[in-house]
Amino acid sequence: MHLRHSDHDHGPPTVPVKYILEDPQGLTGTDKAEHEVLAAKGEHLLEVAIEHGINIEHACGGVCACSTCHVYVEQGMTSVCESTEAEDDRVEEAPGLRRDSRLSCQCVVTGDGPIVVRVPAWNRNAVKEVPH
Numbered sequence: 001m002h003l004r005h006s007d008h009d010h011g012p013p014t015v016p017v018k019y020i021l022e023d024p025q026g027l028t029g030t031d032k033a034e035h036e037v038l039a040a041k042g043e044h045l046l047e048v049a050i051e052h053g054i055n056i057e058h059a060c061g062g063v064c065a066c067s068t069c070h071v072y073v074e075q076g077m078t079s080v081c082e083s084t085e086a087e088d089d090r091v092e093e094a095p096g097l098r099r100d101s102r103l104s105c106q107c108v109v110t111g112d113g114p115i116v117v118r119v120p121a122w123n124r125n126a127v128k129e130v131p132h
């Protein structure tokens, strides 16, 4: 599915974001588990990851209609936007729900960081849309 990027110009990439991958092989094809990158304010955490070769699952293309892009924001929650009601409703469907659970496609960088994002091992295998 084509990824929906945030639709405005971003500033320079200045915000440190560390991605910790529980399944680096599944997400990058390498054994590198920690990736320190720079994000620009206005970008969401899914597009920052994809830009850096971290292929977080995004079954709906980043429009808050699945929960496959679920991650944990372990540090820097005040440097990302607050979740919307729509995101809260979706993320509740994700496996492994925690207090720091977010949908990476809805989680826009707003502050100076640093931000630490853990991508759970089951991200790749997350259930797509289960027919009712």
Ligand code: FES
Pocket (backbone or CB within 6 Å): 057, 058, 059, 060, 061, 062, 063, 064, 065, 066, 067, 068, 069, 070, 090, 103, 104, 105, 106
């Ligand atoms: S990619 Fe579907 S909700 Fe984020």
